[in-house]
Amino acid sequence: MKKIESENDLAINGAPPAFDQPLHVGRPNIGSREAFMKLAGEMFDRRWLTNNGPLVQEFEQRVASYHGVKHCVAMCNGTIALEIAIRALNLAGEVIVPSYTFIATAHALSWQGITPVFADIDPHTHNLDPEAVRRMITARTTGIIGVHLWGRAAPVEALQQIADEHELKLMYDAAHAFGCSHGGKMIGNFGACEVLSFHATKFFNTFEGGAVVTNDDELAETMRLMRNFSFSGFDNVIHIGTNGKMIEIAAAMGLVNLDAVESVIATNKRNHLTYREGLSGLQGISLLAFDETERNNYQYVVMEVGEECPLSRDRIIEALHAENILARKYFWPGCHNMKPYLDLYPGACLMLPGTEKVADSVVVLPTGTAMDSSMVKAVASVIRVLVKGNV
Ligand code: T4K
Secondary structure: OOOOOOHHHOHHHOOOOOOOOOEEOOOOOOOOHHHHHHHHHHHHHHOOOOOOOHHHHHHHHHHHHHHOOOEEEEEOOHHHHHHHHHHHOOOOOEEEEEOOOOOHHHHHHHOOOOEEEEEOEOOOOOOEOHHHHHHOOOOOEEEEEEEOHHHOOOOHHHHHHHHHHHOOEEEEEOOOOOOOEEOOEEOOOOOOOEEEEOOOOOOOOOOOOEEEEEOOHHHHHHHHHHOEOOEOOOOOEOOOOOEOEOOHHHHHHHHHHHHHHHHHHHHHHHHHHHHHHHOOOOOOEEEOOOOOOOOOOOOOEEEEEOOOOOOOHHHHHHHHHHOOEEOEOOOOOOHHHOOOHHHHOOOHHHHOHHHHHHHOOEEEEOOOOOOOHHHHHHHHHHHHHHHHHOO
């Protein structure tokens, strides 16, 4: 790691990069390897590798109790979990979603012939704007999928009110919100159900994995069947199903990582505060804040580059990449600007000014256990030199 003190130290000006090895936004956090190997050994001895094994069952119970929710239905990834929740809720026709989200939120609908209708976000929160949701309701609308972007809760009370008024189903893509709360209540307890992702790049991972959490007994049972081809008993299939099962080795990783989850959150919080200090007072640069009265996982460090910043967002990204800091433009350019949605709604950008603004201004910075404080300080000092030097 090289010190960056002036413009002459910057890689875009011909100096060697600040870091020898690339820094990634989604570097996995990995708990005790010994504990993982022990669970893997026991799994091999049992010869039970998938199909609702004991590790998956234990994992489900621990995730449910961590979120204070009745049911956790573990799946092979967050996208399949979204698809199964959507199908179990009988969503059809049109479903309102934000465009400012990972493409999986929209794809999970389109994959089953449902039209995602994009509502704008509030540029201050990056989450759905309830008034924009109201504007997109038509006779074909059957539901709303809110996203708790960056782990900060969507406007759950307002969305519930809209859903109740219009008799719409409401569920959440909570892929970012493992371990977060809203109004003191853990995520997992809002809407009909909420979908978690345990992908390797999430702060809590099961290699690949996901789950639907819900307090609805019937819904949970339907999803349990659907993730296993809808087999009810040995030779009896009762409705359409798929293969969405979590495997035992993924649950083993989850159990081990659950033991480490509080310490990972503490590291993320420390990194967040170190970035906040390192980036303070820079013209046009701000860091998205978390409500400290809630539980947060701090897994995304979201920097916004405003119009007053002397450098463009893309120039900052280019300069960071030259230093081996692989910052990301999540979720640029917005789902509505990617196919097939671009062809479906060619004029959508006019309806989504908040989405366009935020998608053009965000830089997500590396954090997690792969980043110590000195690395975070070094990334912040690169940005300081860049912005102050106005290169
Ligand atoms: N809804 C929302 C709101 C989501 O954000 C996501 C997933 C989903 C639904 C769907 O859940 P899953 O079906 O994925 O469970 C990554 C993840 O693949 C994706 O899971 C995640 N959101 C999204 C925000 O980020 P990419 O395209 O950015 O991945 P990639 O391959 O560029 O990796 C990101 C960085 O992490 C790279 O710099 C490399 C590094 N990395 C990655 C992996 C896999 C590592 O260092 N080690 C690794 O093992 O999508």
